[in-house]
Amino acid sequence: MISYVCRRCNDLECETSVCPNCGERTELAGSKVFWCEHCNAPSFDEVCNQCGSLCAYIGTDLRPVFPEERLLLEVLLGQPFCFAESSVWNVGSNNYIVDGKKKAVSFKSLRERNDIDKVIEKLNEYHNKNIKYVQEFESSKTIVNFIKINKNRLNAITYEALNYIKSLAGDKNESEMFVSFSGGKDSTVVSHLVRSALPDKNVIHIYGDTTLEYPTSEDYIKRFRKEYPQTPLLTAKNKDQDFNNLCEVIGPPARMMRWCCTVFKTGAITKKIDSTFKNAKQIIAFQGIRRNESVSRSKYEKESDDSKIKKQLAVNPIIDWLDFDVWLYILSNRIDFNYAYRQGFTRVGCWCCPNNSAWSEFLAGIYMNSKYNEFRDILYKFAQKIGKPDWKVYIDDGEWKKRQGGNGVEYSQKSIVSFKPCALEENTYNFELTKPITTDIYKFFKPFGILNYEMGRKSLNEVYVLDRKSNMPVLRISGRLGSSLIKITVFDNSPVFRIKRIAEMYLKNQINKYQTCIGCTYCEAVCKFGALKVFNTKKGDVSNDSISYSIDENKCVGCLECVKHFENGCYISKVLKVKKQG
Numbered sequence: 231m232i233s234y235v236c237r238r239c240n241d242l243e244c245e246t247s248v249c250p251n252c253g254e255r256t257e258l259a260g261s262k263v264f265w266c267e268h269c270n271a272p273s274f275d276e277v278c279n280q281c282g283s284l285c286a287y288i289g290t291d292l293r294p295v296f297p298e299e300r301l302l303l304e305v306l307l308g309q310p311f312c313f314a315e316s317s318v319w320n321v322g323s324n325n326y327i328v329d330g331k332k333k334a335v336s337f338k339s340l341r342e343r344n345d346i347d348k349v350i351e352k353l354n355e356y357h358n359k360n361i362k363y364v365q366e367f368e369s370s371k372t373i374v375n376f377i378k379i380n381k382n383r384l385n386a387i388t389y390e391a392l393n394y395i396k397s398l399a400g401d402k403n404e405s406e407m408f409v410s411f412s413g414g415k416d417s418t419v420v421s422h423l424v425r426s427a428l429p430d431k432n433v434i435h436i437y438g439d440t441t442l443e444y445p446t447s448e449d450y451i452k453r454f455r456k457e458y459p460q461t462p463l464l465t466a467k468n469k470d471q472d473f474n475n476l477c478e479v480i481g482p483p484a485r486m487m488r489w490c491c492t493v494f495k496t497g498a499i500t501k502k503i504d505s506t507f508k509n510a511k512q513i514i515a516f517q518g519i520r521r522n523e524s525v526s527r528s529k530y531e532k533e534s535d536d537s538k539i540k541k542q543l544a545v546n547p548i549i550d551w552l553d554f555d556v557w558l559y560i561l562s563n564r565i566d567f568n569y570a571y572r573q574g575f576t577r578v579g580c581w582c583c584p585n586n587s588a589w590s591e592f593l594a595g596i597y598m599n600s601k602y603n604e605f606r607d608i609l610y611k612f613a614q615k616i617g618k619p620d621w622k623v624y625i626d627d628g629e630w631k632k633r634q635g636g637n638g639v640e641y642s643q644k645s646i647v648s649f650k651p652c653a654l655e656e657n658t659y660n661f662e663l664t665k666p667i668t669t670d671i672y673k674f675f676k677p678f679g680i681l682n683y684e685m686g687r688k689s690l691n692e693v694y695v696l697d698r699k700s701n702m703p704v705l706r707i708s709g710r711l712g713s714s715l716i717k718i719t720v721f722d723n724s725p726v727f728r729i730k731r732i733a734e735m736y737l738k739n740q741i742n743k744y745q746t747c748i749g750c751t752y753c754e755a756v757c758k759f760g761a762l763k764v765f766n767t768k769k770g771d772v773s774n775d776s777i778s779y780s781i782d783e784n785k786c787v788g789c790l791e792c793v794k795h796f797e798n799g800c801y802i803s804k805v806l807k808v809k810k811q812g
């Protein structure tokens with residue numbers, strides 16, 4: 231049962247996600263799921279549709295516990311196979327339901343009581359005995375009853391979702407839409423719905439591979455490709471960068487500085503979408519976002535124009551579904567899914583994300599032990615490098631996830647740009663760089679105008695930047711190659727530089743890029759005119775020297791977005807900004 235409330239109609243309670251009174255989207259007020267004692271399975275309705283019994287309330291939402299997770303739980307509790315013949319579910323974090331009875335476990339104490347290596351050993355020992363339960367699970371009484379009892383619910387949500395997809399996309403060209411595919415259960419359902427609703431079944435799927443995906447996701451993607459060969463599944467991946475190397479140079483990501491999302495996710499996906507749908511006027515992106523996932527998502531609209539990505543309509547067909555519904559759909563339709571859910575993970579994504587719970591970290595230690603240990607080592611080394619005296623505790627207790635800014639990170643020193651106004655010439659600045667001058671520096675001034683190498687005095691290495699329209703000088707740059715002093719004169723031919731403070735900031739930002747760019751590619755995404763290209767000439771290398779940063783003068787319109795988009799001109803510098811002490 232799900233209840234909604236319409237804020238517009240004075241908190242009117244509604245049964246549907248659209249207010250029957252005013253037609254607005256309602257807010258999710260709450261949900262209830264029940265247990266039928268007679269059928270020994272969960273029910274969406276309070277009265278069991280199969281046997282007519284009155285069911286008992288068991289929680290707000292629920293997911294099945296697969297035999298793999300069940301065995302893990304039993305091993306952790308020291309009682310292998312004690313629940314093997316039971317109907318086992320989970321109603322949120324550490325609250326399990328066994329044959330309708332609540333069984334709360336303490337994840338914290340289970341973690342503390344159990345050594346990861348011993349757990350792995352035990353799981354291996356019992357693996358063969360568990361196979362029978364794994365193979366029979368989908369046709370077990372538990373699941374068969376779950377499907378039977380909730381048939382009405384399944385029909386209702388399926389009917390609604392299919393109609394919704396058809397009404398939005400039914401008459402559109404399938405080459406102007408795609409499914410945003412993460413390999414998680416929600417996008418699995420959306421993919422299945424979209425392919426069922428639309429005739430050609432060849433809607434493009436775009437899978438964002440952050441390079442930090444669970445091994446089970448990689449396996450699932452392979453199986454998906456095999457099972458649905460007519461569905462094009464494209465991968466968006468940043469192959470230029472290496473996560474571990476980046477962690478060593480700029481430090482691991484933290485909750486407040488999730489730079490890897492920018493480097494490995496957003497940039498790669500935006501590029502893939504742009505190149506795939508070059509000529510499309512508007513594209514539809516089907517997503518698996520659901521609003522019961524978090525408070526911040528509880529107000530998500532069913533469809534929205536994505537302001538970050540031009541011309542994209544984001545459509546969320548299962549926005550109002552519960553976990554209960556997602557599993558009901560997957561199990562009823564016998565759809566293949568990511569095995570991470572069998573192991574007990576509740577979400578998939580990056581296995582080393584600072585946003586993951588301590589419990590999924592523990593699971594990662596069990597199921598992807600060698601990767602996990604490798605990452606731990608990187609974390610330990612990092613903590614030592616930034617001078618944490620209690621470095622092991624700092625990592626083990628998860629303090630690293632709360633890190634903000636680049637304190638102690640050597641690389642953050644590179645972004646310091648200092649300058650002095652010239653004592654002799656008006657409107658002239660002397661910048662002191664942390665990286666010697668090469669011819670590479672000039673291109674960072676292209677957003678301000680056209681570079682001219684002819685006008686200046688050769689002996690002083692002068693390069694002019696001319697205004698795009700008037701051809702009048704805007705900047706004069708001079709500096710000896712190899713030295714670290716650069717002199718820039720600002721002419722008042724350009725309105726851009728009329729305010730001194732802004733002129734200083736713009737110049738500083740561009741010099742900072744020259745010094746620090748490690749090719750995160752965010753600048754590329756910022757330029758709406760396709761003029762900017764950033765790539766790494768040596769794959770996986772995290773040094774500023776191997777980065778090619780180019781601006782196509784024929785495409786650049788001088789909008790300056792790339793100059794002013796980030797504080798200090800660079801996303802990575804912003805991440806590594808050092809907080810002033812005291």
Ligand code: SF4
Pocket residue numbers: 440442483488489490491492494495579580582583584585
């Ligand atoms: S680890 Fe977390 S922050 Fe990093 S890319 Fe993955 S989801 Fe984003």
Ligand code: SF4
Pocket residue numbers: 743746747748749750751752753754764799800801802803
């Ligand atoms: S300048 Fe900074 S934000 Fe731009 S691509 Fe380079 S590292 Fe990324």
Ligand code: SF4
Pocket residue numbers: 677756757758759760761762781785786787788789790791792793
């Ligand atoms: S964002 Fe693109 S078009 Fe605008 S100034 Fe930068 S490179 Fe030029």
Ligand SMILES: [Zn+2]
Pocket residue numbers: 236237238239242249250251252253254
């Ligand atoms: Zn209303």
Ligand SMILES: [Zn+2]
Pocket residue numbers: 266267268269270278279280281282283379
């Ligand atoms: Zn029943």
